[in-house]
Amino acid sequence: MFKIVRREEMAEGTVILNEIEAPLIAKKAKPGQFVILKADEDGERIPLTMAETDKDKGTITIIYMVVGKSTALFRDLKVGDSFQDVIGPLGKATHLEKRGKVICVGGGTGVAVLHPITRAMKEVGNEVVCIIGARTKDLLILEEQMKNASHDLRVCTDDGSYGHHGFVTDVMKEVLEEGDVKEVVAIGPVPMMKAVTNITKEYNVPTLVSLNPIMVDGTGMCGGCRVSVGGETKFACVDGPEFDGHKVDFDELMLRLNAYLEDEKKCHEEYCTIRDAQ
């Protein structure tokens, strides 16, 4: 059992933070790696990239958006409750290197995943420009943390309620125009990562993305997480989750992410009906 020691709601309660006791994982985890969580006996195995780890306290932190029944179950866990299973750390860690000027772009809950990577990029000596965005001001997460993790934070909202009015890609273009950018790290919804990589391709700037396909085991034994990268099939859970964004087939990823959409909707609606009735 993996006890929740801290719980926060963000972005008007649509995004949840859980800090969980998992000393073995905390000891080993590196930026970019993920865990698989399962709430209870009949729960689904859900992969989430760690937003924070604390070796001394023996805890890991995950931040997720409530999108279906499984994340709704996670949301209903209170401080002191436990996840039945947490497995990790899984996947390859981010390759960190001093390159010079680096842009870290995050959208939605991708910002949570981007946070430890941004901090590590700065720690190894890069000059980090960070760009984060959300649909509207109230949905923005981790602004303060991202400011500390980078040298220069730029914020965008789609509706102009805060920061730059527009998409993260607009701001990224401006920074790319200033020149000298050695690498871009983009983490967020698939359409955002696709848009980012389309632009960085034009500027010939290497771009790292972190993918979140459907997974079961997270250890390379099922192949459910396969993604096409440069025309080759890769298992995101062991070969990734980070890949060269210029080679990823985002359209295929999008289609594969929707494989169980209908089932999930049914399951979630049923859960909400039961829950509301109680």
Added chain:
Amino acid sequence: MAEKSAKPVKNPRIAMPEQDPQVRARNFLEVPTGYTNKMAQEEAARCLQCKKPACVNGCPVGVDIPGFIDLISKGDITAAIRNLWSKNALPAVCGRVCPQEIQCEGLCILGKKGEPVAIGNLERYCADWERENGTGELPPKAASTGKKVAVVGSGPSGLTVAGDLIVKGHDVTIFEAFHKAGGVLVYGIPEFRLPKAIVAQEINFLERLGCKLECNAVVGRTVSVDELFEQGFDAVYIGVGAGLPRFMNIPGENLVGILSANEYLTRANLMKAYKFPDVDTPIPIGKNVVVLGAGNVAMDAARTAMRLGAESVKIVYRRSREEMPARAAEIHHAEEEGIDMFLLTNPTKYLGNEKGRLTGMVCLQMELGEPDDSGRRRPVPIEGSEFEMDCDLCIVAVGSGANPLLTSETPDMKLNKWGYVHTDEKTGKTTKKAVWAGGDIVTGAATVILAMGAGREAANSMHDYLNLGW
């Protein structure tokens, strides 16, 4: 192992009662329902008690077959099961899943003229009897040696090592990557063939003996083999199976609706997705299902798809019936349940729609040519024989390879060119100090009984090492 034979034979074997094919093809309950005491007596009476029993040579672990059958005849099932246990830690499992027709029963003298003794059925009978009527008494344990053993992987191989070493007085901890123990017995082989309650009871038995079980422990990630030694373990057994799915590598394989058998069966069995939406893990329900391959894994996937409500399920296999690697009983059961066999057929590409979903596949007809490396006649395509097949769910069950997750993090352990662990054939000892390995991660995908046999040999060698410290 034809349960029903066309010609009436003299002295026929006692068929085990089964659920009706029409009914069972839509439920997940076990297919054969077990012998009654009377049936077991009658079947045991067929054994000739040969002086030089050939069947024993056919059993990879050398079960004393005439011996345990004689004890059944005498009505002493308690003694019969103890006799079985002395060679085989998991008779309830082996009685159900061993390919008896090429092992013990294949060499039974009665099979020369008629039907062999139903050794597997009798083995199952004893184990089931013990589970229902036995005292649950634990075997005696040797005094503690103070030595600590880590068993990585909780499949039949790892479970055997754990059981053998705990009774020899060592302190055993099993590390399992999944959230539940049992390996293929829980994630691969379906409930209708091997009820999960049986596996759970075997694991409970080991826990009662004092084995510690650490689930959610991915060795190579959560902890490395070297760290296990740092934590004070004196010896390590690696029984991580052959968990790397093979795909066909033909165009369109990433369409939605194409799953490896590992994924499909893990969803169905381990995650119990056949109960969706009562459980949270979904599984694709196919209307026209194609399963590629013809081993036990393929049969299990096909029969699961049928039970989940498919209209048609086809096995597509590039060789002929003779080469189908599945147990005879599984092929027989699958056909009874209405699964069609498309033999000498090989897919060349998958077809999909604009939503990226599978809609069909293009196949080629094959014929058998010259024998290949495996000694089996090589299937060669017949020119111009292409045809299209509708299908909205395809399960790929064409074999598995060595998963590099643990081995790539254990650099001083020698692997062979396919990535399997290199071991001493007799003892299972690897090239890394104090590390043994066995089961599918050494042999490639094989059988439960071979994985257990390897476990027993390794356990003996590990015991010597721990006692003598060579």
